[in-house]
Amino acid sequence: xxxxxxxxxxxxxxxxxxxxxxxxxxxxxxxxxxxxxxxxxxxxxxxxxxxxxxxxxxxxxxxxxxxxxxxxxxxxxxxxxxxxxxxxxxxxxxxxxxxxxxxxxxxxxxxxxxxxxxxxxxxxxxxxxxxxxxxxxxxxxxxxxxxxxxxxxxxxxxxxxxxxxxxxxxxxxxxxxxxxxxxxxxxxxxxxxxxxxxxxxxxxxxxxxxxxxxxxxxxxxxxxxxxxxxxxxxxxxxxxxxxxxxxxxxxxxxxxxxxxxxxxxxxxxxxxxxxxxxxxxxxxxxxxxxxxxxxxxxxxxxxxxxxxxxxxxxxxxxxxxxxxxxx
Amino acid sequence: xxxxxxxxxxxxxxxxxxxxxxxxxxxxxxxxxxxxxxxxxxxxxxxxxxxxxxxxxxxxxxxxxxxxxxxxxxxxxxxxxxxxxxxxxxxxxxxxxxxxxxxxxxxxxxxxxxxxxxxxxxxxxxxxxxxxxxxxxxxxxxxxxxxxxxxxxxxxxxxxxxxxxxxxxxxxxxxxxxxxxxxxxxxxxxxxxxxxxxxxxxxxxxxxxxxxxxxxxxxxxxxxxxxxxxxxxxxxxxxxxxxxxxxxx
Amino acid sequence: xxxxxxxxxxxxxxxxxxxxxxxxxxxxxxxxxxxxxxxxxxxxxxxxxxxxxxxxxxxxxxxxxxxxxxxxxxxxxxxxxxxxxxxxxxxxxxxxxxxxxxxxxxxxxxxxxxxxxxxxxxxxxxxxxxxxxxxxxxxxxxxxxxxxxxxxxxxxxxxxxxxxxxxxxxxxxxxxxxxxxxxxxxxxxxxxxxxxxxxxxxxxxxxxxxxxxxxxxxxxxxxxxxxxxxxxxxxxxxxxxxxxxxxxxxxxxxxxxxxxxxxxxxxxxxxxxxxxxxxxxxxxxxxxxxxxxxxxxxxxxxxxxx
Numbered sequence: 001x002x003x004x005x006x007x008x009x010x011x012x013x014x015x016x017x018x019x020x021x022x023x024x025x026x027x028x029x030x031x032x033x034x035x036x037x038x039x040x041x042x043x044x045x046x047x048x049x050x051x052x053x054x055x056x057x058x059x060x061x062x063x064x065x066x067x068x069x070x071x072x073x074x075x076x077x078x079x080x081x082x083x084x085x086x087x088x089x090x091x092x093x094x095x096x097x098x099x100x101x102x103x104x105x106x107x108x109x110x111x112x113x114x115x116x117x118x119x120x121x122x123x124x125x126x127x128x129x130x131x132x133x134x135x136x137x138x139x140x141x142x143x144x145x146x147x148x149x150x151x152x153x154x155x156x157x158x159x160x161x162x163x164x165x166x167x168x169x170x171x172x173x174x175x176x177x178x179x180x181x182x183x184x185x186x187x188x189x190x191x192x193x194x195x196x197x198x199x200x201x202x203x204x205x206x207x208x209x210x211x212x213x214x215x216x217x218x219x220x221x222x223x224x225x226x227x228x229x230x231x232x233x234x235x236x237x238x239x240x241x242x243x244x245x246x247x248x249x250x251x252x253x254x255x256x257x258x259x260x261x262x263x264x265x266x267x268x269x270x271x272x273x274x275x276x277x278x279x280x281x282x283x284x285x286x287x288x289x290x291x292x293x294x295x296x297x298x299x300x301x302x303x304x305x306x307x308x309x310x311x312x313x314x315x316x317x318x319x320x321x322x323x324x325x326x327x
Numbered sequence: 328x329x330x331x332x333x334x335x336x337x338x339x340x341x342x343x344x345x346x347x348x349x350x351x352x353x354x355x356x357x358x359x360x361x362x363x364x365x366x367x368x369x370x371x372x373x374x375x376x377x378x379x380x381x382x383x384x385x386x387x388x389x390x391x392x393x394x395x396x397x398x399x400x401x402x403x404x405x406x407x408x409x410x411x412x413x414x415x416x417x418x419x420x421x422x423x424x425x426x427x428x429x430x431x432x433x434x435x436x437x438x439x440x441x442x443x444x445x446x447x448x449x450x451x452x453x454x455x456x457x458x459x460x461x462x463x464x465x466x467x468x469x470x471x472x473x474x475x476x477x478x479x480x481x482x483x484x485x486x487x488x489x490x491x492x493x494x495x496x497x498x499x500x501x502x503x504x505x506x507x508x509x510x511x512x513x514x515x516x517x518x519x520x521x522x523x524x525x526x527x528x529x530x531x532x533x534x535x536x537x538x539x540x541x542x543x544x545x546x547x548x549x550x551x552x553x554x555x556x557x558x559x560x561x562x563x564x565x566x567x568x569x570x571x572x573x574x575x576x
Numbered sequence: 577x578x579x580x581x582x583x584x585x586x587x588x589x590x591x592x593x594x595x596x597x598x599x600x601x602x603x604x605x606x607x608x609x610x611x612x613x614x615x616x617x618x619x620x621x622x623x624x625x626x627x628x629x630x631x632x633x634x635x636x637x638x639x640x641x642x643x644x645x646x647x648x649x650x651x652x653x654x655x656x657x658x659x660x661x662x663x664x665x666x667x668x669x670x671x672x673x674x675x676x677x678x679x680x681x682x683x684x685x686x687x688x689x690x691x692x693x694x695x696x697x698x699x700x701x702x703x704x705x706x707x708x709x710x711x712x713x714x715x716x717x718x719x720x721x722x723x724x725x726x727x728x729x730x731x732x733x734x735x736x737x738x739x740x741x742x743x744x745x746x747x748x749x750x751x752x753x754x755x756x757x758x759x760x761x762x763x764x765x766x767x768x769x770x771x772x773x774x775x776x777x778x779x780x781x782x783x784x785x786x787x788x789x790x791x792x793x794x795x796x797x798x799x800x801x802x803x804x805x806x807x808x809x810x811x812x813x814x815x816x817x818x819x820x821x822x823x824x825x826x827x828x829x830x831x832x833x834x835x836x837x838x839x840x841x842x843x844x845x846x847x848x849x850x851x852x853x854x855x856x857x858x859x860x861x862x863x864x865x866x867x868x869x870x871x872x873x874x875x876x877x878x879x880x881x882x
Contacts, residue, residue, distance in 0.1 A: 057670050119867050122874040126613045126669050126813065130805035131870065137802045138863035145856045191443050199446040200439040203419040203430050210417045213379065214434025214492060215405035221439065254798060258677045265674050295689045301681030308675040309663055 007320040008273040011280070015179055023172050031171040032243070037283040038178045039239045044263035044275030045185050046232030051261070052270040053193060054225035055205030057129050060136030061260045063116065064109035064230040066143065066252035068237025071105035073155040073247035080158055098163045098177070101238055109234025110227050112139075117226040121219050136257050143249035154248025161242055168242075178239055182276070185232055190272055192228070201225050233260070262300075266307055268316025277315045330393060331356050332526055333409070333496045338377055338387035347373040348384065349550040353528075355496055360518065360527045362537045365547035366570070371530045372414065374547065375500050378528070379411050380404045392495060406437065408495030410525075412485040412502055420474040424465055424484055427473055428456035431491030459490040463517060479510035486517065494525050503533040515539055546570065583714050585835050586828065591720045593827020594727025598782035599804040600811070600819040601734055602775025608814030609747055609771050610665055615676040616656065617779055617804070618797025619683035624649040624780025625787035625796060626687060629696040638701035642784050649780020650773040652683075657772040662765065680798065688794045695791035698784070723785055730778065731820050738816065747771065803830075806862055810869045812879025821877060826862050833861035 015038065022030035043065055050056040078085045078094025086092040095101060120131040144152045160168045168174045192198045204211045204218035211218040241247040250256065259282070267278025285303070289296035307314055331354035340348040347370045355361050365371055376382035378389055380401035389397045396404050405411070418427050429446055432455040433439055446452065460466050463483040468476065473484060482502050489497055502518070503511045515536050521527060522542075531537050537544065538558055545555040548570040554561060561567055603617050627648035632641035656679060664672045700719045707715040738744040746767055783797065790796070807826050811818025838854030845853065869876065 051670070057673060059673060119870050122870055126607065127809060127875075129613060129669060129673060130809050131866070133802055134806045134809065134863055134866060137799070138860050141859035142856055145852075145859045147852050194445040194447070195443055196433050196441040196446045196449065196452070197439055198442075199422075199426060199430060200433055202422065203427075206419040206421060207417045209381070209401075209413070210419060210488075211430070211434075212381075212401040213405050213411045213413075213417075214431045214488065215402050215437065216434050216439050217400075217402050224440070254802060258680075261674065262677070269670075295685040297681045298685040298689070301678040301685070304678035304681070305660065305675055308671050308678065309660070312671075 002320075004271070004273075004316070004320040007277075007316060011273050011276055012183075014280070015182075015276075019172060019175050028171050031175050033283055033287055035171070035175045035178055035243055036240075037280045038175065038182050039236050039243060040260070040263055040279035040283065041276040042178070042182045042185060042239065043233045043236035043260050044267070044279050045182070045189055046229050046234075046236060047260050048229075048264050048270075048275045049189060049192065049232065050222075050226050050229035051264060052274075053198060053201050053205065054222045054229075056222055056226060056229075057261075058132045058226065058229070059129050059254070059257050059261065060116065060132035060134075061230070061233050062252050062254065062256035063112055063136050063139045064233040065237035065240065065256060065260065066139065066247075066249070067109040067112050068105035068234035068239075069241035069247040069251040070143070070149065070155075070237075071108050071234070072101045072161065072238040072241040073157060074149055075101050075104060076157045076161055077149065077155050096159070096161045098161045098168070098238075098242070101161060101242075102235055105234045105238035106231045109237070110231040112234075113227045113230025114223070116230075117223045121223055121226070133254060133257065136252065136254055140249055140252040140254070143252050150248070152249060154246055154250075157241070157245045157247075160245055174243070178243075181235065181239070185235075186272060186276070188232075193272070197221070197224070262304055264314075266304065266314050268314035268320075269312075271314075271316040271320075274314055274316045281315060329357055331390075332392060333378070333498075333528065334390045335374075335378060336388045336390070338374070338384050338389070340373055340377060340382065340384050346550050348377065351387070351547070351550075351552050353545055353552060353555070355526045355528045357526055358522055359542040360522050360529055360540045362529045362531055362541035362544045363547060364531065364534070364537060364544060369547040370550040371547055372500065373550075375411075375498055375530060378498055379409065405434065405492065408492070408525075410489035410492045410494030410497050412482075412489050412497070412499045414500040414504060416473075416481040416485055418473040418481060418484060418488075421472060423470055423472055424460065424476065425453075425456060425469040427484055428460050428469075428487050428491055429453065431459070431488040432456045435492050455491050459487040460484075462490060463487040464513075479506050479514070482506060482510070482514060483517070486514075486521075490521075496525050497521065497527040498530075499527060500530050501532055502529070503531055503536050506533075511536055580712070580714050583710075583712065584716060585832055587714075587716055587720065587724070589828035589831035590824065591723050591727075591827070592831055593824040594724055594731070595782050595786050596800070596803055596807055596827055597727055597820050597823035598730060598778045598785075599800055600807040600823050601731070601816055602778045603801075603804055604808050604811070604814055604816065604819045605747070605771060606775050607808075610768055612661065612664060613669055613672050613676070614661070614775075615673060615801065616679035616683065617775070618799075618801030619680050620649045620653055620776040620779040621783035621797040621800055622683065622687060622794065623652045624783035625698070625792040626691060626696070626783075627780070628784035628787060629698045629792045630691075632698055633696075638704070641698070642781065645780045645784035646777040647780075649783070650777040653776025653779075654769055654773040657769050661772060662768065665768070684794050691794075693794065695793035698788045698792055700788050719788065726781075726785065730781075731816075734816055743767075743770070803862070806866050808876070809866055810876055812876025815876070815878040818876055818878030825865065829862050829865050830858075833858040837861065 019031045019034045047058065047061045050058050075094045076096055079096045084091050085094050116135050120128050123131065149155050162168055163177055166173045200211060200216055201221045204221045208218040237251060263278035263282055264275045266281055267276065268274030285300060289299050311318060334354035336352050338348050338351040351374060363371055373382065377384045380399060388395055391404060391407055391409055429452050432452040435455065436452065460469055463486050465480060465483055465487060468480065473481065476484065502514060506514060511533055518527060518540055529540065541558055543555065544558060544561040546553050546561065546567045553570060554564045554567050599617065599621060603614060606612055606614055624645035628641040628645035631644035632638060660675060660679065664675055704719045704722055706718055708718045708721060710716055738747055803826060807819060807822040810825060811822030837858040838851045841850035841854040
């Protein structure tokens with residue numbers, strides 16, 4: 001077993017053991033923290049498909065996170081206020097069912113990723129970074145100035161949405177749902193990386209002209225990667241809104257985009273479990289340092305700077321050693 | 328005369344005031360190696376870029392297998408059977424030799440939208456990739472990363488990826504550049520055998536290789552084609568001697 | 577809607593455009609010469625605004641405050657370049673994004689720690705306050721007019737600097753060929769520090785000037801930074817002229833869209849929902865402009881075609 005496999009196994013064990021301990025010790029807040037970490041990890045695994053496999057430095061992934069959040073917020077708000085979602089030739093009600101909300105979140109954020117990708121992939125490099133950041137800001141301002149769903153104040157949802165057969169109000173059950181989704185998405189990520197699509201995408205990241213001259217279209221490969229990536233981050237957004245029972249334009253903010261990327265970097269770029277380790281470390285720091293100092297993000301900034309300048313492999317690189325060729 | 332596999336007609340490309348390609352008409356016939364030579368800055372790389380589709384000409388036309396492909400993107404030309412090797416290796420450096428060859432096989436199969444199942448486990452792709460590696464003599468380093476290959480091995484891998492495409496025509500941009508005597512000898516032998524499979528448009532600086540391989544030679548100078556002919560004709564051509572071979576000899 | 581109101585809004589658009597230009601010019605210069613994407617440019621804008629507010633409060637002099645803003649931003653810029661940024665020139669864009677994102681966190685939280693979370697106010701000096709009457713009977717605030725003047729002067733100054741001075745020649749040479757300029761015996765790392773400090777000083781100036789109209793607070797820089805990115809995408813990376821045209825386009829679109837789109841919608845819908853739809857659309861107008869430029873010309877209006 002390689003060191004990276006051990007590292008991955010250790011993280012999975014922690015994801016099971018920590019909430020297990022918290023449940024036994026009667027520490028529900030720890031379970032909430034762990035849920036937060038798992039949802040952030042899910043968002044970051046989504047981004048990592050675009051960033052790690054496709055080399056797309058998308059600084060606007062908060063768009064998909066927020067769209068997922070608002071998919072939940074809007075559907076649940078209509079359900080709790082008993083107003084129809086659409087009332088025209090077709091009347092559609094809101095819903096409090098998680099699976100339905102997830103599907104809507106995935107579809108809506110995939111569509112947004114498709115549109116943003118079609119425009120931003122006309123360019124590359126630093127243009128791509130600036131454009132994704134700008135579209136993020138566009139959606140943020142739109143959410144603030146659109147009054148129908150709370151505008152700047154956001155939308156509170158009174159009761160967490162339901163999942164058939166489970167009581168989502170029990171923290172550990174909601175955690176279980178989130179962890180299961182994270183594992184499923186990690187499995188998807190691993191499958192993608194090894195698949196023919198992953199092979200072509202990986203090559204498109206390293207040498208687009210090579211991919212072109214074997215007859216494949218690197219832009220289309222990257223577009224599909226961005227859509228998959230956005231859809232996963234959108235799913236994470238729906239869960240995040242359900243965790244907080246609240247959505248607001250903050251989910252769309254550029255800081256959110258930056259943070260999702262930070263999870264990947266402090267965990268380890270291009271590693272399957274890098275985003276998970278990074279999100280966990282982030283939530284831990286937020287909790288520990290946030291209790292010590294109001295200005296804890298200074299330390300986060302310092303840590304990030306050190307990782308970028310001196311420890312590029314992140315946590316995974318430090319613990320599991322330098323990256324080796326996959327397979 | 329047989330129909331050329333690949334041809335350009337009156338190709339013209341200027342960058343500002345500098346005409347990099349002026350009225351170039353050149354063709355590649357079945358079974359031949361057609362070398363394109365010329366001093367630095369003669370417009371060889373610009374010509375290749377237009378033939379392969381990474382650069383759009385201002386005027387003129389590129390034909391592949393009897394079809395006008397001037398407006399087609401590089402990927403579409405590759406799918407029609409145009410295989411290119413790069414002057415500066417454009418391999419996926421973090422990937423293994425086998426993965427690089429698999430990419431070519433995947434491109435040939437033309438179906439990259441398969442999201443599940445390991446690429447390495449696909450017998451059809453793998454067979455094609457391994458056969459190509461075997462032919463260029465890279466079979467024993469299949470598991471090595473491209474970044475760790477020697478310069479000469481990267482050249483061989485470039486050719487191997489082109490082979491996986493089962494091409495109708497090769498376009499090779501200075502495959503001998505930077506190779507030692509032994510390396511270029513080996514590559515010369517390899518290319519020699521390829522012409523029966525598909526003709527090669529060979530842009531090359533190494534005159535030993537050109538004279539050993541070429542059926543015909545075209546000479547570019549200042550963006551213009553100043554001569555095309557057999558090796559003997561080109562050796563005897565006064566204009567060529569003045570423009571090019573004169574200072575090389 | 578009267579012609580006078582329209583003229584006023586056009587002037588407002590110009591004013592916000594030239595301030596954006598001050599930000600975008602530094603960003604595009606730094607990218608053009610050093611190949612660096614600097615997210616922390618908005619922090620330098622904030623540093624300028626805070627320095628100006630502090631010095632204005634201590635001395636009461638607006639001119640001293642502006643000088644302090646430029647000096648503090650240039651100093652912070654030079655320091656950051658020496659300690660962090662120069663390690664990033666050879667790195668990929670991802671590393672540049674992350675390291676400069678880290679700098680934002682450090683600058684923002686550091687400023688919050690020093691000055692607190694409450695906004696500061698920077699007063700317009702007496703000699704620049706009050707309206708002036710322009711030809712056509714337009715009453716317009718003198719201060720905003722001064723901002724337009726300062727912005728255009730800086731644009732002219734930058735053009736002179738780059739086109740006609742020794743430093744400008746070096747900057748242009750650095751854009752084209754780093755090794756060449758190093759071979760000519762120019763100390764390239766000093767040149768880079770200078771360019772970075774120059775860009776920072778422009779950002780600091782913009783922060784101080786705009787800080788007098790709006791409030792001075794932590795986080796004020798990033799929305800402007802993102803607008804400046806939109807400007808650069810529209811104008812083309814590395815082009816000062818593109819930055820100027822792009823900035824004016826964005827300033828005008830943003831200002832005029834915010835005023836006229838709700839009015840436009842009132843023609844077809846009831847006032848309440850027209851205002852809502854109009855202002856929501858107006859908030860998106862510059863990004864729609866950016867998208868249109870991307871479709872038409874992916875490398876920007878004045879960017880080098882690839």
